[in-house]
Amino acid sequence: MEILLTNDDGIHALGLCALYESFKADGHRVMVVAPDGERSAVGHALTISDPIKVRKVFKEGQIFGWAVNGTPADCVKLAINSLLDVKPDIVISGINRGANVGINCLYSGTVSAATEAAILGIKAIAISIASFSDLNYCYAAFVVKDIVNWFYNSNTSCKAINVNVPALPAHKIKGIKITRQSTSPFNEKFEKRIDPRGNVYFWQCTSKVKELQVDTDIYWLKKKFITITPIKFDLTDHSCLNDLVLPNIN
């Protein structure tokens, strides 16, 4: 297979390297187009008002990929439209450091990269590991190989999936669940501080989800399952299309 890798942690992130080594070892052609540094929480942002710079990155004398001073969605668009000589069979975004579940999927550069590939008609997988420390990328990189094979060959209309792996040794993982995104907001607060010149500034802090919704990505991840959520790029709330009755405005 021809595989495009990207992420939002940057081209030098360990999670991306784990995917690279793993797919390369299996004989796939692996191409990397990723941000030149961390772009966490950039959502589906694009760079349209500034030029996008790119540079080749080498590892052990061989070209490893392209570093882009843009967002994950930029990387996917630029790769498909300009940088690559072939259209990849699949795009994999990750392995992200930290889970991307619930509402956080909207803020996630990792998930948005997969969504962008889906918009461009290519099957895509976002993969994240549910911890910021002690990361077992090897296991996640191993699991994603099976998920890639399954998803690539599956006869589904779904173009993109969001995969989250518990940060646990393999034998402690209970299984895999195909499940929906939690829609509960998180408990958020802004920590207010004063800078040495007397100006106010804030740090954005997020903690736990307000409501643990049953049978969602957050729910099953907590229960030590790998979660797979099919995602889409139609934001229409179809359930409300008939619910909203046209106002009489002239």
Place this chain on the structure above:
Amino acid sequence: MEILLTNDDGIHALGLCALYESFKADGHRVMVVAPDGERSAVGHALTISDPIKVRKVFKEGQIFGWAVNGTPADCVKLAINSLLDVKPDIVISGINRGANVGINCLYSGTVSAATEAAILGIKAIAISIASFSDLNYCYAAFVVKDIVNWFYNSNTSCKAINVNVPALPAHKIKGIKITRQSTSPFNEKFEKRIDPRGNVYFWQCTSKVKELQVDTDIYWLKKKFITITPIKFDLTDHSCLNDLVLPNIN
């Protein structure tokens, strides 16, 4: 009503001022928390790795609002969680310079601000005008008043709507359509250039939609209708939940 205004064109944008004047004149309490400059195409990005600075903006000796060096989604979160003394009845994002229809809704800071309000449980409206020049903000600001009243009082489960107004004189607008988001990709290209030091860079360019899907926001806007699309923040592709059959992975 207590109304929070924001946008992605920045606190000094004419479209935001038009909303401010219009709702203020009707006796509403209007609060403004908006980016300190343009943040187009930032999607649902959040500022989590840097502090968010805020400063009060005055007009004619009176406080006009808060300028935030963050994204539209930051503005909404910060306003609701910290800056405002009341929870607004409604959040209005716009009036954006340029339409936000089809796939562009995913990249739009304007739409994401409305989505963010919906996540926080507040009804929200994103409003855009379909031109980058000759902008008749007065008419759009007039129309949105009726839409706000209707939507605020309507008994719908929908929390956020995306409104697009043709850039036409009132008598040329054919009516209002409640419709879905187009899912067709756009024709995109990256213009490759070489800087004076010999480095490659790209400009991202977008042109027309690849396929004009019937009965969508893009379709009706072209036909000179105001479009209203109910939007949601659950990215799950529910139609595929049963479509994907669990792989046998251990």
